[in-house]
Amino acid sequence: MSSTFQRLQAQVETPVNDHYTVQLRSVCKVYPQTRFSLLDINLTLRQGDFLFVTGASGAGKTTLMKLIYGAERADRGEVRVAGTNVGLLKGNRLSHLRRKLGVVFQDYKLIPRWTVSENVAFVLRSQGVPKAEIERRLQPTLKLVGLQKRADCFPSQLSGGEQQRASIARAIVGSPKLLLADEPTGNLDQDNALQVLEILKKLNSLGITVVITTHDMGLIQTVKAPVAQLDSGRLQVVPAEQVL
Amino acid sequence: MPSPRFQVPERLKLVSTKLSYLLQETLRGLRRGGWMNWAAISTVTVLLFLLGVSLQTSWQVSGVLNRLGSRFEVAVYLQPETSGQEFQSQIAQFPDVSSIEVIPKEQAWQDLLADLGTTDIVGATEGLGENPLVDALKIQAKSAVAVPSLARQIARLRGVENVQYLDEALKHLTQLNRGFSQISLGIIALLTLTAIAVITTTIRLIVVARNQEIEVMKLVGATTSWIYLPFILQGITFGLVGALISWGLIVVTRQFIQAAFAQQPSFLRALGEGLQLTPWQTMVLPLILVGFGSIVGIIGSLFAVRRFASK
Numbered sequence: 441m442s443s444t445f446q447r448l449q450a451q452v453e454t455p456v457n458d459h460y461t462v463q464l465r466s467v468c469k470v471y472p473q474t475r476f477s478l479l480d481i482n483l484t485l486r487q488g489d490f491l492f493v494t495g496a497s498g499a500g501k502t503t504l505m506k507l508i509y510g511a512e513r514a515d516r517g518e519v520r521v522a523g524t525n526v527g528l529l530k531g532n533r534l535s536h537l538r539r540k541l542g543v544v545f546q547d548y549k550l551i552p553r554w555t556v557s558e559n560v561a562f563v564l565r566s567q568g569v570p571k572a573e574i575e576r577r578l579q580p581t582l583k584l585v586g587l588q589k590r591a592d593c594f595p596s597q598l599s600g601g602e603q604q605r606a607s608i609a610r611a612i613v614g615s616p617k618l619l620l621a622d623e624p625t626g627n628l629d630q631d632n633a634l635q636v637l638e639i640l641k642k643l644n645s646l647g648i649t650v651v652i653t654t655h656d657m658g659l660i661q662t663v664k665a666p667v668a669q670l671d672s673g674r675l676q677v678v679p680a681e682q683v684l
Numbered sequence: 685m686p687s688p689r690f691q692v693p694e695r696l697k698l699v700s701t702k703l704s705y706l707l708q709e710t711l712r713g714l715r716r717g718g719w720m721n722w723a724a725i726s727t728v729t730v731l732l733f734l735l736g737v738s739l740q741t742s743w744q745v746s747g748v749l750n751r752l753g754s755r756f757e758v759a760v761y762l763q764p765e766t767s768g769q770e771f772q773s774q775i776a777q778f779p780d781v782s783s784i785e786v787i788p789k790e791q792a793w794q795d796l797l798a799d800l801g802t803t804d805i806v807g808a809t810e811g812l813g814e815n816p817l818v819d820a821l822k823i824q825a826k827s828a829v830a831v832p833s834l835a836r837q838i839a840r841l842r843g844v845e846n847v848q849y850l851d852e853a854l855k856h857l858t859q860l861n862r863g864f865s866q867i868s869l870g871i872i873a874l875l876t877l878t879a880i881a882v883i884t885t886t887i888r889l890i891v892v893a894r895n896q897e898i899e900v901m902k903l904v905g906a907t908t909s910w911i912y913l914p915f916i917l918q919g920i921t922f923g924l925v926g927a928l929i930s931w932g933l934i935v936v937t938r939q940f941i942q943a944a945f946a947q948q949p950s951f952l953r954a955l956g957e958g959l960q961l962t963p964w965q966t967m968v969l970p971l972i973l974v975g976f977g978s979i980v981g982i983i984g985s986l987f988a989v990r991r992f993a994s995k
Binding site: 509511531532535536537538539543549551562563565566567568569570571610614 | 697698701702704705896897899900901902903904905906907908909910911
């Protein structure tokens, strides 16, 4: 994880390269009405990297994530995911890019009327994956997040931690190479937050690139990973050693 | 050696997966629609019923007009002592005549009595003393334009009592039919707009109710067509169900009217037979209803999802 930091330090000189999982070059995003902005953001992540993004509320953490998964477009600069310029993608091409990444939200975004299995399987159904293949992938995914025995429960029957784990299962069932977790522990107590973090670390050890936004410094200190801090619209990288 | 097992082709599997997904999602949407489904279906039903009835009526009116006589036909009634056979060769020399049919007064008398529902021909004739009718000729002109001048020429011949042709009567009936069609067209256009508006509102409400699912679908990489095609199918379902119900209503109404005519005297019964559709019309009517219903459903649902899909 410390090698990530060295690359992050040299990111401005990094040429555009399809090899990187995520590459932001001189990205600006300004909201004139709220005077909120992201200014000249540069960030490069390789396959298998783990990065925390931190900053005060309203600093632009969620916007940064949205720029990566194409829910927002940069006013200036370039956002590349797996070599593709996200800002240029529309319609089906953006949909196909999103299949390569998983997103986890603070509020889980689970469908209340569906069981855990249905919520997780929904991703694959939405992508037109055959039923047999969905069945084959479902159990290992639920096992990975420790919810194999809660598969038939509805979200309202689960604790916050379990709901977030279900949301992680949904994000990874499509075997993404990149996982974006936007404040995944924001609504959880310390124990559940650590549990969720453990799962994200486990996924990272399997080769998935993980980006987590959080304002919980306690959480950051439990993992030896570089931290990108958003402050006044700018991204400043802190090495893992200094965080600890 | 083990026998090779039958393998379902991958392409076929993919198509069946997609179809079953689309059907499931369409049904899910319909369940979510609740009573709004019926608002949409009943509007479409009223629209298609009116469309079907007006189409059917215009076909029926044409049918009745054809039974009353062709626009090309001139009926010639001779004086009592004149024989139709004598006139046949004389009239055949007119250049505008296409064919001539002689109707002897005996046959005309039998046909009239049959139309009036009388079977005792001898008794009826004796009651009047003699057959009161005259020989007649049914002349087919080569064109409708030639009919009035041909009628005038024939009327001048000695022995001709009366010449009739249906041109004027047909003109009035055709005008009446056209007027009815135009009013129907106006109402149908208005109802089409209403049906599209109701379908749009219904589907838009369902889309809003499923907003959370749609948001998640977008985030996990479902394509726009994958997300919104079930809603279009829902619109088509409204059209199809409306078409089936309206077709059923039209068939029942038609049979009811025909049954009512069947119990009337021969003349009205003949008119009732004129209301019958040809096999081709019977087949085409439901197809038109299904086609029009589907188009209205597609337009309504496209309006409903267009705004959401372009987000």
